[in-house]
Amino acid sequence: MTGLIDFFVAHPFWLWLSVAAAFLAIEVGTGTGWLLWPAASAAAVGVVALLLPTSLPVEIALFAALTIASTYLARRFLRPALAGPDPDLNDPAQRLLGRPAEVVIAFENGRGRVFVDGKEWAAQTEGEGEDESAPTTGTRVSVVGVHGAVLTVR
Structure with a gap:
């Protein structure tokens, strides 16, 4: 277990990509749409961690901000666009x-x-x-x- 922790400390982008994969796997299983945006945010933080030297507190703050912003924007703008004019589409x-x-x-x-x-x-x-x-x-x-x-x- 210490080997995995040491690996994630040395390569934090893999930690964030693992978190993104876990969120995405849960989202695929539930299909609610709520974990899609945290998964995308974790992937974005993983890319930032790969490209820029950042600390864990900065990455966590960035993840929180991206998750809140992307969830809010998706619920506000994407949901009405995806709703469509036909509410009985699946019936x-x-x-x-x-x-x-x-x-x-x-x-x-x-x-x-x-x-x-x-x-x-x-x-x-x-x-x-x-x-x-x-x-x-x-x-x-x-x-x-x-x-x-x-x-x-x-």
Whole structure:
């Protein structure tokens, strides 16, 4: 163990790169985004320690300042840019709301099948008992709801 301590004292940039790798490994495991910026800060301090002769207190202060600044800036400016206009991006069923669909099997008793976004779906009409206004094959409808694997159309 003393050999490792002596190595890190002689080559402090390896200490900071090891800290960066540890933060990054934990970040990959959790996926929260909170440890990404301390990992980047530790890597930056490692580069500074490689290029400039600095002491450990200066490196720790630089790490703290970089971590606070990068986390603040990322949360303030990067998060809105990454959020995007579609909050349901990872929920494909919710993305179907409002999309046009084509009836592929005529509706009987409020139930039929529609084709939307390259897939065929089971569907039901909003007013399930209205057979006189039931969509026929080839009719364009709009998706107004999703309940499991069944779309509600209008």
